[in-house]
Amino acid sequence: xxxxxxxxxxxxxxxxxxxxxxxxxxxxxxxxxxxxxxxxxxxxxxxxxxxxxxxxxxxxxxxxxxxxxxxxxxxxxxxxxxxxxxxxxxxxxxxxxxxxxxxxxxxxxxxxxxxxxxxxxxxxxxxxxxxxxxxxxxxxxxxxxxxxxxxxxxxxxxxxxxxxxxxxxxxxxxxxxxxxxxxxxxxxxxxxxxxxxxxxxxxxxxxxxxxxxxxxxxxxxxxxxxxxxxxxxxxxxxxxxxxxxxxxxxxxxxxxxxxxxxxxxxxxxxxxxxxxxxxxxxxxxxxxxxxxxxxxxxxxxxxxxxxxxxxxxxxxxxxxxxxxxxxxxxxxxxxxxxxxxxxxxxxxxxxxxxxxxxxxxxxxxxxxxxxxxxxxxxxxxxxxxxxxxxxxxxxxxxxxxxxxxxxxxxxxxxxxxxxxxxxxxxxxxxx
Amino acid sequence: xxxxxxxxxxxxxxxxxxxxxxxxxxxxxxxxxxxxxxxxxxxxxxxxxxxxxxxxxxxxxxxxxxxxxxxxxxxxxxxxxxxxxxxxxxxxxxxxxxxxxxxxxxxxxxxxxxxxxxxxxxxxxxxxxxxxxxxxxxxxxxxxxxxxxxxxxxxxxxxxxxxxxxxxxxxxxxxxxxxxxxxxxxxxxxxxxxxxxxxxxxxxxxxxxxxxxxxxxxxxxxxxxxxxxxxxxxxxxxxxxxxxxxxxxxxxxxx
Ligand SMILES: Nc1ncnc2c1ncn2[C@@H]1O[C@H](COP(=O)(O)OP(=O)(O)OP(=O)(O)O)[C@@H](O)[C@H]1O
Ligand SMILES: [Mg+2]
Numbered sequence: 001x002x003x004x005x006x007x008x009x010x011x012x013x014x015x016x017x018x019x020x021x022x023x024x025x026x027x028x029x030x031x032x033x034x035x036x037x038x039x040x041x042x043x044x045x046x047x048x049x050x051x052x053x054x055x056x057x058x059x060x061x062x063x064x065x066x067x068x069x070x071x072x073x074x075x076x077x078x079x080x081x082x083x084x085x086x087x088x089x090x091x092x093x094x095x096x097x098x099x100x101x102x103x104x105x106x107x108x109x110x111x112x113x114x115x116x117x118x119x120x121x122x123x124x125x126x127x128x129x130x131x132x133x134x135x136x137x138x139x140x141x142x143x144x145x146x147x148x149x150x151x152x153x154x155x156x157x158x159x160x161x162x163x164x165x166x167x168x169x170x171x172x173x174x175x176x177x178x179x180x181x182x183x184x185x186x187x188x189x190x191x192x193x194x195x196x197x198x199x200x201x202x203x204x205x206x207x208x209x210x211x212x213x214x215x216x217x218x219x220x221x222x223x224x225x226x227x228x229x230x231x232x233x234x235x236x237x238x239x240x241x242x243x244x245x246x247x248x249x250x251x252x253x254x255x256x257x258x259x260x261x262x263x264x265x266x267x268x269x270x271x272x273x274x275x276x277x278x279x280x281x282x283x284x285x286x287x288x289x290x291x292x293x294x295x296x297x298x299x300x301x302x303x304x305x306x307x308x309x310x311x312x313x314x315x316x317x318x319x320x321x322x323x324x325x326x327x328x329x330x331x332x333x334x335x336x337x338x339x340x341x342x343x344x345x346x347x348x349x350x351x352x353x354x355x356x357x358x359x360x361x362x363x364x365x366x367x368x369x370x371x372x373x374x375x376x377x378x379x380x381x382x383x384x385x386x387x388x389x390x391x392x393x394x395x396x397x398x399x400x401x402x403x404x405x406x407x408x409x410x411x412x413x414x415x416x417x418x419x420x421x422x423x424x425x426x427x428x429x430x431x
Numbered sequence: 432x433x434x435x436x437x438x439x440x441x442x443x444x445x446x447x448x449x450x451x452x453x454x455x456x457x458x459x460x461x462x463x464x465x466x467x468x469x470x471x472x473x474x475x476x477x478x479x480x481x482x483x484x485x486x487x488x489x490x491x492x493x494x495x496x497x498x499x500x501x502x503x504x505x506x507x508x509x510x511x512x513x514x515x516x517x518x519x520x521x522x523x524x525x526x527x528x529x530x531x532x533x534x535x536x537x538x539x540x541x542x543x544x545x546x547x548x549x550x551x552x553x554x555x556x557x558x559x560x561x562x563x564x565x566x567x568x569x570x571x572x573x574x575x576x577x578x579x580x581x582x583x584x585x586x587x588x589x590x591x592x593x594x595x596x597x598x599x600x601x602x603x604x605x606x607x608x609x610x611x612x613x614x615x616x617x618x619x620x621x622x623x624x625x626x627x628x629x630x631x632x633x634x635x636x637x638x639x640x641x642x643x644x645x646x647x648x649x650x651x652x653x654x655x656x657x658x659x660x661x662x663x664x665x666x667x668x669x670x671x672x673x674x675x676x677x678x679x680x681x682x683x684x685x686x
Contacts, residue, residue: 376483377519381573384479385533385589386507386540399523399572 002056005039011062011175012143022118026125030132030142037136046135049319049351050290054258055233058203060175062144063091079166081416082195086164092146092176092206098166107157107188113148113179124150127181131211131239134263138237141177141209148179155185155215162191162223162413169228172202180210184218184246191221191410198229203258205233212239214246216270223251223413225420232257237264242302244270251408252279253417254289261290268295268302268330277306280401280421283316283348290319295337297330297360304334309401310341312348323355324367330360337367342400344374432457432628433478433498433597438489440477447473447484449653455597458625462639462664463632465650466672471632472516474650475601479513480506493597507533508540510596514586514603516632521573526585529573530555530592537593555592561621562588563614579606587618594622599630604638616641636668 001009009031016027039056040047079088084100087110094112101110113124125142132138153159169176184190196206206228214220226234234257240248254260266275281289295304310318320339341350354367374396382392398421405421408414433455440448447470455461465471473484478491480503491498498506521529534554535545546554559566562584574582583603590598600619604612619629619642631642639647639661647663648655651672657663 375519378521380479380481380503381515381519381521382524382529383503384507384513385529385593386504386536387529387532388504388536389502391532392504395524396521399521402523 002039003059004056007059007061008140008144008175015062015144015146020118022122026122027143030139034136034139034143037139040136046292046321049317050259050261050288052259055205058173058205058233060173060203060205062175062177063093063146063171081419082164082166083161084164085161086166087149088166088168089147089176089178090168090170091174092167092178094147094149103161104163105157105159107154107185108159108163108190109152109154111150111152113145113150116150124148124179124181127213128179128209128211130241130265131179131209131237134237134239134265135235135261137207137235137261138209138263141179141207141237144175144177144207145179146177148181150181150183152183153185153188153190153218156187157185158189159191162193162410165192165194167194167196167206167208169196169198169204169206169232170200172200172204175205175207178208180208182210182212182220184212184214184220186215187217188215189219191413192223193413193416194222194224196224196226196228196234198227198232198257200229201231202229203231203233204229205235207235208237210236210238212248213241214243214248214273216243217245218243219247221249221251221409221413223253223408223410223417225253225255225417226257226260227253227255227420228257230256230258234260236260236262238262240266240275242266242268242270242273242275245272246270247274247276249276249409250278251404251417252277252291253405253421254279254281254291255420256282257287257289259288259290261292263292265294265296266304267298268304269298271299271301273299273302275302275304276407277304278404278407279308280310280404281308281318281320282311282401283313283318285314285316288317288319290321292319292321292323294323294325295335297324297326297333297335299327300329300331300333300360302330302333304336306335306337307404308339309404310339310350311344311397311401312341312350313344315345315347317348318350318352320350320352321355322353322367323357324365325357326360326363326365328359331362333360333363333365335363335365337365339369340400341371342374342397343371344397432494434492436490436492438474438477438491439487440473440484441487442473442484446487447653448477450489451650451653451655453648453655455628455630457596457628459646460623460629460631460642460644462644462647463630463650463655464634464647464664464667469651470653471650472601475513475516475599475630475632478506478599479503479511504536507593508537510537512590512593512595512598514583514590514598514600516601516605518574518577518582518586520575520577522575524573525569526571526573527555527569530569530589533589534592558588558591561591562618564588580608580611583607584611584615587615591618591622594627596626597628597630598622599632601632602634603631604633604635612638613641636664639664 088098438451
């Protein structure tokens with residue numbers, strides 16, 4: 001067993017003893033499943049280009065063993081930018097003092113896993129199964145979970161302002177295993193912005209799992225910005241189930257850290273459901289970002305629109321694996337997928353793989369992949385107007401990913417993301 | 432203002448400019464004509480600092496400075512402006528953003544305070560009126576989806592906003608309809624002044640009816656083969672370029 005697994009086992013055993021019989025059994029089942037799946041290595045197809053050797057060497061503790069997290073609070077700057085209503089988690093534990101829940105309408109219900117009784121926890125766990133089944137880290141999440149939040153939005157309830165979820169990796173040598181369950185009632189509407197931030201230069205591991213269910217005609221926008229510390233490891237799984245006429249828009253920005261791996265599965269299980277899945281990954285020296293996405297058209301008349309853009313610098317690496325499956329009876333499916341990469345260095349590397357499995361015949365599906373460099377002609381043009389070489393480069397890099405952030409439907413969230421992506425040239429966003 | 436001496440440049444190992452000599456004084460307008468592929472755009476680009484043609488010999492002095500030693504953006508801030516023959520589209524970079532960043536970079540370089548958003552917009556809207564451009568173009572990405580003529584107009588808009596000392600217009604008239612040609616010429620003429628100079632690259636005498644040059648040069652096979660007054664353009668219009676090569680001048684006659 002590598003140091004990482006040894007410590008995981010210790011954490012699992014410590015946490016299991018704190019539970020009643022049902023909880024213990026659940027954790028044990030998840031741990032057994034984790035062991036059966038085995039530690040992901042590059043010998044597995046899904047992990048071929050994503051080596052976890054850096055993580056294996058780390059001995060990280062789970063916060064639940066001590067429960068003293070967040071005493072110093074997360075970086076003030078980060079929180080000031082995040083308005084209410086917001087839920088703040090530090091090292092995987094909920095922080096009531098840092099959270100602000102005013103502005104939440106009555107139709108939005110929050111329940112915390114730590115406060116659930118054993119049968120409710122079991123129901124919660126049942127609903128997390130599909131999300132926790134996406135990778136071995138999902139099973140690990142089930143065995144080591146420290147906190148969870150169960151959000152239900154009543155039928156017809158539409159939240160005007162975005163709900164913020166702040167996940168802070170505060171302490172070095174820590175791992176956090178949180179779970180989010182989001183159930184959207186019929187015709188309900190919500191914008192959820194997730195901020196994953198770091199406040200330490202020490203290694204951390206964040207391993208959250210999110211399960212989403214959209215009832216007919218529900219509308220949900222999920223925007224995740226991951227900007228953790230330079231030595232952070234980030235694994236995350238999102239599983240969504242969409243019923244008739246529902247619309248889900250997912251935006252994911254993976255901007256920093258040593259290694260990030262996002263597994264996203266969106267299932268369109270009833271007619272006329274729509275999903276949008278867009279993202280940006282940026283890597284610099286020694287960093288890796290990996291998106292494994294799967295859009296499953298199980299029902300006719302559904303649409304999916306997927307686009308990921310990557311910016312790779314230095315010795316950075318990225319992986320994009322985009323699976324789209326159209327079931328035999330999912331006629332009239334419209335599906336688009338694209339992945340575009342900008343290589344800023346000749347040492348950067350991207351492995352991109354569209355994976356289309358189309359069984360129905362009356363469908364419109366397209367996909368496209370590009371890997372290119374900064375356009376010399378555009379760069380020259382900007383400089384002939386007096387723009388400094390560096391700024392011209394930054395502008396063009398920004399321009400490359402702008403299309404993704406500009407597609408965010410909520411103006412406030414869009415502006416916030418633009419800021420996080422931008423730096424000096426946020427003014428340029430208004431194109 | 433500008434003094435080009437025996438300038439030579441190659442693309443790969445193919446010589447394109449084979450010894451250009453040209454003097455441009457403040458207040459002057461020079462037209463450069465010449466057959467396709469003779470090196471007119473290469474010359475324009477080398478002056479602006481493009482590196483895909485390598486300078487292999489000669490010198491360029493601009494306002495007493497070694498122009499070739501300056502970075503592209505430094506040349507621009509020193510007042511050199513190139514209106515491109517084929518302006519590039521830059522999706523994701525706003526036209527208005529570029530104009531403002533460009534103007535303020537230049538002002539900063541000259542030790543002037545940057546313009547705030549209000550003053551800047553007032554200035555740009557004024558110049559857009561001059562260019563008879565729709566304001567909505569400000570809020571589009573640089574040249575993205577612009578028609579050929581709109582791109583050329585946008586180049587001249589940038590020029591009248593930046594008020595360069597030395598403007599190099601590479602076939603700005605190509606692709607313009609008659610009305611647009613008048614508007615663009617009007618924009619260019621509005622900038623003519625005793626302390627500014629212009630180099631117009633063109634294939635057509637027609638442009639020179641609107642913007643009267645002081646000198647006309649014929650560039651052919653990488654050299655200035657003939658130089659003269661405005662009447663040279665008329666002669667070229669009648670006779671074409673066939674006779675130019677025959678002149679076979681050793682080193683061009685520069686005014
Ligand atoms: N990247 C390149 N590779 C090879 N040849 C090139 C390259 N760029 C320019 N050339 C050549 O250099 C020569 C001069 O080109 P240039 O664009 O300067 O001509 P021009 O006088 O502007 O022509 P036009 O009137 O058609 O605009 C041409 O023969 C052209 O093919
Ligand atoms: Mg040309």
